[in-house]
Amino acid sequence: MPVGGKPGSMELSGERTGIGRPSREGWRRYGVAAAAVTATAVTGARAVDADSAWYAALRKPSWQPPPWAFGAVWTPLYASIAWAAGHALGRTTTRRERTALAASLAVNLSLNAGWNWLFFARRSPVAGLADTLLLDLSNADLLRRTGRTDRAAARALIPYAAWCAFATALNASIARRNT
Template sequence: MSTDWKRFILPSALCAGAATLGALGTKVDTAWYSNLKKPAWQPPGQVFGPAWTTLYSLTAFASGRVLNRLPNKRDRRAYLEELGANMAVNVAWSWLFFSARRPDASLLTSAVLEASTLRLLTKAAKVDRVSAAALAPYAAWVGFATVLNAEILRLNPSGR
């Protein structure tokens, strides 16, 4: 199978856009965030940037491979729409949690993001095992982040 490298452009742009917009909404240097009670098992702050950079890169790579293996334009469009929705929910989480200071709303958003990510992984697995393997860390991280968000909400019931 030949690779059409143009099919990596849109997934890469979607992931880069989500990374940029999400970073703009992420405010870890605020008093509100500093004063939140966090579980002892939360990773140190310096882990999040490299982790998300890796996850976005793997997602763009996996999605480009999926697009190259889907049989027709309709299926490719449907996958791209799901990826776009996933990235939009991903961005919304950062803005809800850090900017709106709504760990309750962000928890719901995180659960939706996990469901969306698992759906992408399932679609990828049907056409390419390498792509599914590349998406697995994203699904695992979002699952972990959902549990972390729930624990932060539990420890800070007022959330504000």
Template sequence: MIGGYETGPVVAAAAAALVTVLAGGLLTTTGPWYQSLRRPSWKPPDWAFGPVWTTIFTLMAISAVMAWHADAGTSARTALLAAYGVNLCLNIAWSGIFFRLRRPDWAYLEVIALWLSIVVLIAVTAQASGIAALLLAPYLAWVSVATLLNRAIVQLNGPFGRAVPVRDVGSRV
């Protein structure tokens, strides 16, 4: 028992959060390409992202455990697992699309899906526990800011995905 809860769900929620953070972190590269992007003046400082995401994932894990224990019904737990699973996959996918594929335009569409998945996650969680659902509000707020930031980056830098001409190996530049 951890904090009055069975150990299994606590460990599972913490592991899911950790895997998501690690996968997203591995896909996130703030190297020369990212640094060359024009970003709006209101963009949060780079150093803020780590603490904010740590707080969000901690709250998500707590929320998941609370909701899991608040409703022991199979259908409720299945809905929770599905909502969290989809959401965490979308969370990871955004980093891959934005940073690895270097497609902020596609990432903007994806972050809208992520935002919608958070709304669904909150709704599903609220059916089990209102307090657990409230713990997800900072996540929705932060992804709302991220959505606006992603949109601004697309507007300031697009279009993306233009073909770069391949030079003849034998030609001189």
């Protein structure tokens, strides 16, 4: 049964407008979250050149996933970030809480896209490592803030945080092997 106990009512972002109709504000939050995540993915992807001679020449650990795995992993992770953000923002109870959660998400997505520019465009595994360490801290903050508002949304972010931690280890290994 949906929160509020009305059978058949549709809930989106914690707001109901009646049977089967999500509120405009609910749709707007999911749309803004999806647009922010899409902008992050596109901005980050513009910097990646995994076919470059520079990247091919890097010494990488044997446990690095194959190139196709990154797209296969990031696509559902980005979808889960968008869903979690839209859902959690709708569950906030104060403007202050909503603003803090949105700011935490904005910092997180900036660090997410920034890694590609530091690692690939600047060709700096060390700068990429610094960014991904900050991203891990940002993930912890985002999980904490989201968990205070919406535990289901926080659980949806756990695979993202776990993948970023793995990416940090991978980036650290590449930086160590190539400096």
